[in-house]
Amino acid sequence: MGPFEHPQSSYYAATANASPQRPTLSGAVTADVCVIGGGFTGLSAALHLAERGFNVVLLEQARIGWGASGRNGGQINLGLRKGPEELIAAFGEDRARTLFGMAEEARQMIFDRVAQHGIKCDLKPGTLHAASKARDQHWMQDEITCLENKYGYRNARYLDRAGIRSELGSEIFHAGVLDSGGGHLHPLNYALGLAEAAASAGAELFEQTRVLKIEQGAVNRVVTSAGEVQAKHVVLACNAYLGDLEPRIAGKIMPIANFIIGTEPLSEAEARDVIARDVCVADTKFVVSYWRLSADRRLLFGGGERYSTKPPTDIPAFVRPYMLRVYPQLAGKRIEYGWGGMLAITVSRLPHVGRMGNIFFAHGYSGQGVAVTGIIGKLIAEAVAGTAERFDVFSAIRHQTFPGGTLLRHPLLVAAMLWYALRDRL
Known part of the structure; x- marks a missing residue:
């Protein structure tokens, strides 16, 4: 297996739907839009652009969904990484409601696309935010009130300690927010379904095609090792794998x-004890743990902090203690899968979206990308088509460059993350 194939240790790769091998780009082609990146953002942009009649070429350096889009927790969570009250404090009520409304549109898009294209991705309803600290229950109650009174959102409800104990077979949580408006899915199969939909709409998809440079002009020249694309517009959808392809924006994100690990299949009774309603769960620690049940009743659990791009030598051994802290009753269960990947965060934890002339970009979803990537791809298509009002709601968000730029950002982040990880433990 080459470095650009889906990791064999991933549950998602092991249970992926059949998908054709896309060709490698060779020679010179022309397009209206060249999309760089075959994850959720790029696939959404390609699909929406193709549906609008644009000639679209998508280039992926590995396989479709090879990055975070095919490896993540599969959670379709509420809103953005800033809570509803934080959004109002940062942007005012009107703009906060607009951002929240687009995040909700993004969630609905997933359910609509799955139904429209018949995507088999184990889509299930429901999310649960579990309070790791006693003081979390106070802001959770305030959040429910804010959602109802300021946003008109009534699909979330507060759970006290007894309520969350009835939902999760764990004694460590103090409260929670149960949201019926979200859900969870098999992210790689969703990405493969979006790719098939984009191809059916007319987009040309190329895999194993790494972009070496972009020469920007009235017509952009996107150069690969074996060919090139000439396109009026370019969409940069590389996220954590941007590297040095576009230095003007690389310092705004941190890879x-x-x-994540996957257990052996649980019995029906064990699965219901672990997560009674089969929702996905995330806790409130700064270094978040998150988990859900797969379609075949495995517990898929993500957790632990790692401040290096080099993975642990034994991923199951690294993540398992975090799972057992939540569910000590699973100590005897085999861990049959363990995989990892890169995501990108921003200083504000909001996505960095914008344009540099005729080059559009979006990245830095900070762990909230399963849904939001879909609406960002749609907004990019709208902007390319000449209607940028909604795109500008996101592009107007100001973003800091990470201290130290691309050279020193990582050691500085390590120091900060170690401090917050210590606070989690205390």
């Missing part, structure tokens, strides 16, 4: 590593 970090995350890891």
